[in-house]
Amino acid sequence: MTIEKTRKNGELTLAVEGRLETTTAPELEAVVKSELDGVTALVFDFTKLEYISSAGLRVLLSAQKTMNKQGSMKVTGANEIVTEIFDITGFSDILTIE
Numbered sequence: 023m024t025i026e027k028t029r030k031n032g033e034l035t036l037a038v039e040g041r042l043e044t045t046t047a048p049e050l051e052a053v054v055k056s057e058l059d060g061v062t063a064l065v066f067d068f069t070k071l072e073y074i075s076s077a078g079l080r081v082l083l084s085a086q087k088t089m090n091k092q093g094s095m096k097v098t099g100a101n102e103i104v105t106e107i108f109d110i111t112g113f114s115d116i117l118t119i120e
Contacts, residue, residue, distance in 0.1 A: 098120045
């Protein structure tokens with residue numbers, strides 16, 4: 023998994039490529055925790071994300087809880103597999119997905 027960070031005017035975009043699962047979720051969690059100071063808008067760009075597991079969903083839930091206090095969060099570019107996982111788990115009701 024690779025994570026590309028782009029910060030502009032209080033908006034942080036994290037473009038995640040590969041698979042977000044048990045072995046890679048801690049890496050994304052560390053990036054999220056270290057980068058959220060001063061961020062008012064968090065965007066997860068999942069255009070190149072192939073798969074997300076429950077470990078990845080936990081990272082998103084944690085990020086959403088933080089961003090509820092300091093701004094907004096959205097997920098963009100999710101493929102059919104990732105979107106289906108969001109739908110099955112109910113995350114599509116919790117997250118802003120575009």
